[in-house]
Amino acid sequence: MKKLQNVMIKGTKSGLTLYLDDTCSYEDLKKELNEKLSVAYRVNEDRQLISVKVKVGNRYLTEEQKAEIKELIRHKKNLVVEEIETNVMTIEEAERLKSESEIVTIAKIIRSGQVLDVPGDLLLIGDVNPGGTVMAGGNIFIMGALKGIAHAGYLGNKQAIIAAFVMKPSQLRIGDCINRAPDQYPEGETREMECAYIDENNQIVVDRIQALMHLRPELTRLEGGR
Amino acid sequence: MGEAIVVTSGKGGVGKTTTTANLGTALALQGKRVCLIDTDIGLRNLDVVMGLENRIIYDLVDVVEGRCKIHQALVKDKRFEDLLFLLPAAQTSDKSAVAPEQMKNLVMELKQDYDYIIIDCPAGIEQGYKNAVAGADRAIVVTTPEVSAVRDADRIIGLLEKEKNIEPPKLIINRIRTHMMKNGDMLDVDEITAHLSIDLIGIVADDDEVIKASNHGEPIALNPNSKASIAYRNIARRILGESVPLQQLEEESKSVFSKIKKFFGVRS
Known part of the structure; x- marks a missing residue:
């Protein structure tokens, strides 16, 4: 045979x-x-x-x-x-992939000198104080005030976004782009819930959070629904 | 079994030593047995503020290295009947002369005999800080209404929160200048507490008397007429678990209306 x-x-x-x-x-x-x-x-x-x-x-x-x-x-x-x-991958690879695609929820205040680093998306329930840094392989969502540094997509994902309830960062970084805060925030301006993303000119811009649904439709992961 | 409280700030010159001296004095005035420890080895000055400099025979490093017994090194404050003691820092060694583990044992030993051990922490976050925090059960963070002091306080709070044996730190805002705060030239109390998001245990107004008293080696808390003294006494009472309202910062306005409000017990 x-x-x-x-x-x-x-x-x-x-x-x-x-x-x-x-x-x-x-x-x-x-x-x-x-x-x-x-x-x-x-x-x-x-x-x-x-x-x-x-x-x-x-x-x-x-x-x-x-x-x-x-x-x-x-x-x-x-x-x-x-x-x-191949249909096969090692457990380490699978875990890495999983951790890069999940949202990590953390309830904490990131204080001066502290660095928080997650491979996937970060949902921070709390503030980032000046001098503190948050980093994520994916997107960063902050339910609090961002006054320190946020670095989204630090593994090179330029599609990543940063959203914060109060957006007063000292620096914003997405992928390899860096944007410094203005030296003075206008007095008395209270805009709520903003997001930062890289626009077509390769610049980080800050916009209303509602702009995201058109700019980054891939953020929606729900399929179907009613 | 007593409690050990570390007084720290990160930044130098915000009033850690003054706060330690006055809290110790105020607690002793309440009838508690108190031991103050100066951990600022090489740059000691708690003894100067307390007016006990010329009674020092042995110091912290002597105790740790076994050259004397603890009670031999403790300097008794004569103004109090066996209530207030000071363990001075060495002036000739540096911070590396003591290890955190040794400090922990020392504080444990003192806790047997005293109600409160108050540890004066040096500025910075290096060896000296680590020594000071090692034996503490509670922490008090001192800051002033300046951005730089608040930034360092934030850093210190972050480090304190990582210590497993220490309760969440409490905040003292020192050197408040009422008129500057009112004009918005200084960070205000609410702003600082919201930013640091820890519990406020007291506010102390900037008072020339404090410096005067320190220079005479008499903690201001001994003088019952000063505003700062009352502030420190209030903090001591809060440490003991009493609930004392915060001091009003504003000068009393003398208008008829406010007098009437006061008469009816309305707080402005």
């Missing part, structure tokens, strides 16, 4: 995809991949690079193995790996 092949190459509308079997050993897989790519059809040497997808099913690949496979494919034909898709 002939064994099913471990490596299959399929052409789809979106380009070439390599299906790598997930039941054989990694060594066998490498060997067969090597063979298959060596013996296959003859191609024009000066043709452009073709990007391919690699699907490995339920096989977990470490970063080194991923690099090895990319290298292997790259060295054979003029193929370049666009991405490696």
